[in-house]
Amino acid sequence: MTLEADALPEAPSLPSASRPTRPFYWSVRRELWETRSIYIAPLVVAGVVLLGFLMSAIGLPHRRLETLALPPDRQAALIGLPYDVGAIALIVNMAIVSLFYCLSALHAERRDRTILFWKSLPVSDLTTVLSKALVPTVILPVVTFVVVLLTQAMIYLLSGAILLTGGVSAAVPWSFATVLEGPVVLAYGLVTMTVWLAPLYGWVLLVSAWAKRAPFLWAVLPPLAIGLFEK
Numbered sequence: 001m002t003l004e005a006d007a008l009p010e011a012p013s014l015p016s017a018s019r020p021t022r023p024f025y026w027s028v029r030r031e032l033w034e035t036r037s038i039y040i041a042p043l044v045v046a047g048v049v050l051l052g053f054l055m056s057a058i059g060l061p062h063r064r065l066e067t068l069a070l071p072p073d074r075q076a077a078l079i080g081l082p083y084d085v086g087a088i089a090l091i092v093n094m095a096i097v098s099l100f101y102c103l104s105a106l107h108a109e110r111r112d113r114t115i116l117f118w119k120s121l122p123v124s125d126l127t128t129v130l131s132k133a134l135v136p137t138v139i140l141p142v143v144t145f146v147v148v149l150l151t152q153a154m155i156y157l158l159s160g161a162i163l164l165t166g167g168v169s170a171a172v173p174w175s176f177a178t179v180l181e182g183p184v185v186l187a188y189g190l191v192t193m194t195v196w197l198a199p200l201y202g203w204v205l206l207v208s209a210w211a212k213r214a215p216f217l218w219a220v221l222p223p224l225a226i227g228l229f230e231k
Helices: 002-007 023-034 037-056 060-068 072-079 081-105 107-113 115-119 125-165 176-210 216-229
Strands: none
Touching: 023 037, 023 125, 037 072, 037 081, 037 125, 072 081, 081 107, 081 125, 081 176, 081 216, 107 125, 107 176, 125 176
């Protein structure tokens, strides 16, 4: 009985279910792994904004008392100024990081020859370009939106703590509708700015894929020369 059992051939193993490789997903993940400035730069700018707010918070209770003596619309403008400055700084940072990312997105891989490795993988050129275009048009605006809200929340908490320490009420002349309006306006502004800059991102990506050296000059000089010639 044992010999017969040993003589029987083993049952063939069933093929395991193949999982989708998801090349686009992993291409986007690769961009996030390799380009840390996508999330480090907004955090650095947010830290600088908070540091500047803390430095300007000296004498905040006294200034708040003077502000509360002004008309309501003027109060809201002065109290909301640090929040607006932080949002503008982070939005400008998003535009700068996006442009420099597009400038080096395809040029850097050809310069250090890593494109030879990535070209050996089963990933199409279309997938690679779309994954890189997704960073300035979707990922960076989303990261900026989240960091702006977190930065404004920190400013609100810090200003409240400083005012309460100074014996001044931390209440602000904002309605609930005004508070909800802020994220909506911010999201609209980021989407509008991204759509407005999308042709510029496309041009810089094209230069990054074509220029062998000095992509910044190739991206700037031809439009500048065309503008001067037109004038």
